[in-house]
Amino acid sequence: MKVVNVRQLLNKLRWHPDYDFNRVKIWYISRGKRGDIDFIIGSEIKSMGNIFIETENAMIPYHRIMKIEYNGNTIFEK
Incomplete structure (x- = not known):
């Protein structure tokens, strides 16, 4: 099973x-x-650091990301 690096995936999408x-x-x-x-x-994402995503109201650590959808399709899920 291939391990998905969430940060790399989000950078590619961005x-x-x-x-x-x-x-x-x-x-x-x-x-x-x-x-x-x-x-x-x-x-809503202001920046993506090494450890977390920054939005206007929150700092979200990558390890808390459970699912990523693109155009309504799930492309990552824990």
Whole structure:
């Protein structure tokens, strides 16, 4: 089984000309949210560091990412 590096996958979706980052939906564990699951879309991401994604309201560690969808299709899931 091939191990997917979430950060590399998100960078590819963000920078490769074949993809529209606004079509990316990222589901993650969100402590304190009802059901502990939340999502963001690509346009909400301000930066992607080595350890976490930064949005306007949160810092999301990569290990909390549970699923990534592109254009409604799941392309990564833990």
